[in-house]
Amino acid sequence: MSEAERVHAAQGLFAETAQGPRLLGSKCRTCSTPYFPRSESCHNPDCSQSDLEDAAFGPHGKLWSCAIQNYPPPPPVVYDEPFAPYAVGLVDMPEGLRVLGRILTDDPQAVEVGGEVELVIEPLATSGESAQQLVSWQFKPR
Amino acid sequence: MREVAVLGLGMHPWGKFPEKPLNNICRVAVEAALSDADLQWRDVQAVAAASSRFSGGKGWGLNGNDVVEDMGSTGVPVYNLSAGCAAGGNAFNIGCMLVASGCHDVVMVVGGEKMPKGFIQTSGLEDESDPEYLRQRCIGLPGPGFWALLTRRRMAEYGTTEEDLARIAVKAHEVGTHNENARFRQLFSIEDVLKSNMVSYPLRLYEICPVSDGAAAVILCSAEIARKKTTSPVTVAASAVATARFDDGIPRALACPIGSGSAHHSEAAIAVGRALETAAVGPKDIDLVELQDNTVYYELAFPEEWGLCEPGESESLMRAGETLPTGRLPINPSGGFLCFGEATTAQGLFQICEVGWQLRGAAAQRQVPNAKLGLAQSLGLGGNAAAAVLKR
Structure with missing residues (x-):
């Protein structure tokens, strides 16, 4: 089988950069608040001057929490057939961002709160004959 | 600000009622609240209602208007309040202010809902500008x-x-x-x-919690009216x-x-x-x-x-x-x-x-x-x- 084409699940949210996988967001030059996805303006009510610049976040993070998606969710969620429970997490990144993401692991039960993770850009499903693979940001336990 | 009394309370039981129109479910709650308050529909001077995304309201969240039409169009002002699942609480707040401010002496607050099956899909949009869509598409x-x-x-x-x-x-x-x-x-x-x-x-x-159908209504009034109806109002x-x-x-x-x-x-x-x-x-x-x-x-x-x-x-x-x-x-x-x-x-x-x-x-x-x-x-x-x- 020829290699499937990797299609981003959404445009402009993440990228493989020369330094590795990154989330694409913004940061306020005035108050340092990070935003993901990109924001046009700073939403911090205590910030004196909204002044946003592009920012890339990653790859390091720590699981603020984690859980398991145990039932096959409705569209547009993409997963391997037959459905197998997968892990999700809420990850604190050193840039001050707390971000949701799927956890890339074969053993969702082993994922722990406080665990170190690393940002990756990988397919949400690898099964099937489709010529396209939908890829998204995910976090891989270290 | 005036004291506000909770004079009438009414509820349609919660459940799944596929054969029952939303208007009927709301009417049961409204009539129960009016009866509990010992008041008539004609006595209601304003309505504050919870706006729904899922049922009734003519697709515009005009759920209070549906109730008023069903009970009888008396010309009362209607305030439709949208706040997601807090809409009933928000409508109660506006109802209280309408009485406390002296604008009206008797106000009805109502919320009724018939829910679609399954866990709530919060937006229904299929669009990358919608964060809920992105959360499902990119994460699940x-x-x-x-x-x-x-x-x-x-x-x-x-x-x-x-x-x-x-x-x-x-x-x-x-x-x-x-x-x-x-x-x-x-x-x-x-x-x-x-x-x-x-x-x-x-x-x-x-x-x-699963999703259900149900309706509740509350009659708010001034302390003066409440004292005529009960000795120790809530x-x-x-x-x-x-x-x-x-x-x-x-x-x-x-x-x-x-x-x-x-x-x-x-x-x-x-x-x-x-x-x-x-x-x-x-x-x-x-x-x-x-x-x-x-x-x-x-x-x-x-x-x-x-x-x-x-x-x-x-x-x-x-x-x-x-x-x-x-x-x-x-x-x-x-x-x-x-x-x-x-x-x-x-x-x-x-x-x-x-x-x-x-x-x-x-x-x-x-x-x-x-x-x-x-x-x-x-x-x-x-x-x-x-x-x-x-x-x-």
Whole structure:
């Protein structure tokens, strides 16, 4: 089988950069608040001057929490057939961002709160004959 | 501002009624509230209604207009309030202000809902500009998964066990079994709950509220009118609404700033705090609370976040039976969302009905003894929350 084409699940949210996988967001030059996805303006009510610049976040993070998606969710969620429970997490990144993401692991039960993770850009499903693979940001336990 | 009395309370039982139009469900609640208040439809001077995304309202959230047309178009002003699942609480707040300000002497607040099947899909848009769509498309994290993340964090912080979570569902049904308006009145053992399907670890099916159909209505009036009808009316000590604070550490879309303190639903804490402050009472003065338990997690987290008990104390209170109607901190004596299911925009008013009945001493086998002060709290999409303190 020829290699499937990797299609981003959404445009402009993440990228493989020369330094590795990154989330694409913004940061306020005035108050340092990070935003993901990109924001046009700073939403911090205590910030004196909204002044946003592009920012890339990653790859390091720590699981603020984690859980398991145990039932096959409705569209547009993409997963391997037959459905197998997968892990999700809420990850604190050193840039001050707390971000949701799927956890890339074969053993969702082993994922722990406080665990170190690393940002990756990988397919949400690898099964099937489709010529396209939908890829998204995910976090891989270290 | 004038004192506001809660004169009439009415409810259509919660359940699934595929054959019954929403208007009929609302009419049952409205007629019950009017009858309870000993008033006629003609006496209602204004209507504050919860706007629905799921049913009625002509697709514009004009649910109050539907009720008025059904009851008889008298020309009354109608305020349709949209605040996600906090809409009923928001409508109650506006209803209170209409009476307190002196604009109207008799105001009806109403919320009715028929829900589609399955867990709530919060937006329905299929568009990359919609964060909810992105969350499903890029991650695959429906609502219960989000509650599971909050729950798992609590387990790590406070040592909450899966059995603790199950015990809350058991307790909800122990009290809800006595409520004729509740949809799920069967009793469960801890083992039954632990055997129910895992939805999103650590949360199981019986620990998450399903969606329901239902309606509730409340008649508010001036103290002067209330005194003509009853010797000891339930009154509104405070009603407040709030939205979320920027830095509370709870991501409403894909991400948020980490924030300073412990992550919590700031909108609920702010609304409850304002309500307690306005009522000039402390959190420990509250005799009972009806809080939004979409999942058992909130019954542990909310009382601590609002100062009703100490951080980390909820599990031990619950294990000791202190959250039962006869306990030190009665929580959801109605049976809560777990026993009712969520008829989203009607929930804020079902809570007012329950607190009102409790304060009247009319809650039969689920009665909180000698209840004088009750708190109701609802939470909705968009970082909305409402809270009310009723007293007698």
